[in-house]
Amino acid sequence: MSTGPASYAELEVTRVREEADGVVGLTLTDPLGGELPAWEPGAHAEVVLPNGLVRHYSLCSDPTDRRRWRVAVLREAAGRGGSAFVHDELRPGTKVRARLPRQGFAFGADGPVLFIAGGIGITPLLPMMRAAEGAGIAWRLVYLGRSRARMAFLGEIAALHSAAGGGGRVTVHASGESGPFDLVGLIDGLAAGETVYACGPERLLAALEEHPVLAAEPGRLRTERFAPGNGAPPGPGPQDRAFMVETSDGTEVLVPPGVSILDALDAAGFRTLSSCRSGTCGTCETPVLAGVPDHRDSLLTDDERAAGETMMLCVSRCSGERLVLDL
Structure with missing residues (x-):
């Protein structure tokens, strides 16, 4: 596997497959046939597309298969161009650059697990379900979407369900066919010691966080977000005061009120990779050598914030x- 700057590797798109209406699956491999870096369920691949856009995609393949990664990309009509480029331009043979970023949604359950997926949020949960099954952990899945036609990997989920012995472990609910799902009732009925892993739209995750059962035991709910949470501090605003950023070579860059560190550095000629610009992906995470960050991301843990060793520049x-x- 050939690597380049910042531990990026050149990978090749070897398969493009429609996984559902508006969802395309990509298989990525090493053009030289080598093994790819090891990963664990919940990991993201940071992908630099041929047009220069940087995007994070949950790996949804088998971690034991070191020859290929698989990601799935939802076409977002209101997106910033990354998903449209993937759907319209990527073909087998296309080269991309990629690396594994920090693991922000690790699977570590040793007791019963309830997985809750909203739409494309199924992607990081698929490897977790396989890991739970392999470890003999009791698990169940509630997969929510508007229509079955737009819900990816239903065939794989059915096969996993069947291999696990069935028994009602999987619930697929399409609101366009069956109406709203009783999320409150689902959480009210959690089994003793059952941990919840959830990924999906903000309204789903916020509803889970606000449920009294989960709010009373914060560690019982583990989530991954596509956007900043409702409780995340706001980004740069005009009320913020200016401060100075110094780089490791001694260059000083003034960061004015209402301007992010990332934008101030870009204006000063520093090439800093970024993707979400909302504090959720980790692409712009940077080590802090001195000073105290005012963390406003939705990614770092409380311990990581207190340590102040890294920060999200966006x-x-x-x-x-x-x-x-x-x-």
Whole structure:
């Protein structure tokens, strides 16, 4: 496997498959036939598309298969161009650059698990379901969507359900066919010690976080977001004060009110990779050498925030007058 700057590898798209209406699956392999980096359920691949856009996609293949990665991409009509490019331009033989970023949604359950997927949120949960089954952990899945035609991997889920012995472990609910799903009733009926892993739209995750059962035991619910959570601090605003950022070579860049560190660095000529610009993907995570960050992302844990060793440049700011960054 050939690697380039910033531990990126050149990969080749070897398969493009429609997994559902508006969802395309991509298989990525090493053009030289080598093994790809190991990963665990919940991991993302950070992909640099041929047009320069950087996007994060959950790996939804088998972690034991080191020869290929699989991701699935939903076409987003209101997106910023990445999903449209994937759907319209990527073909077998296309080269992309990719790397594994930080693991922000690790699977670590040792007791019964309830997986809740909303739409494309099924992708990080698929490997978790396989891992739970392989470890002999009792699991069940509630997969929510508007229509079955737009819900990816139903065939794989049915096969996994069948291999696990059936028994009502999987519930697929299409609201366009069956009406709203009783999420409150689902959580009211959690088994003792059952952990919830959820991924999907913000309204789904917010509803889970607000449920009294899960709110009373925060560690019982583990989520991955596509967008900043309702409780995430706001990004840069005009009320913020200016501060100075110093790079590791001594260059100083003033960050004015209402301007992100990322934009200030870009204006000063620093090439800093970014993707979501909302503090949710981790592409712009940067080591902090000195100073105290004002964390405004939705990704770092409380312990990571307290340590202050890294920060997300797209939304976070400085609690003092100066930050020194490893750039």
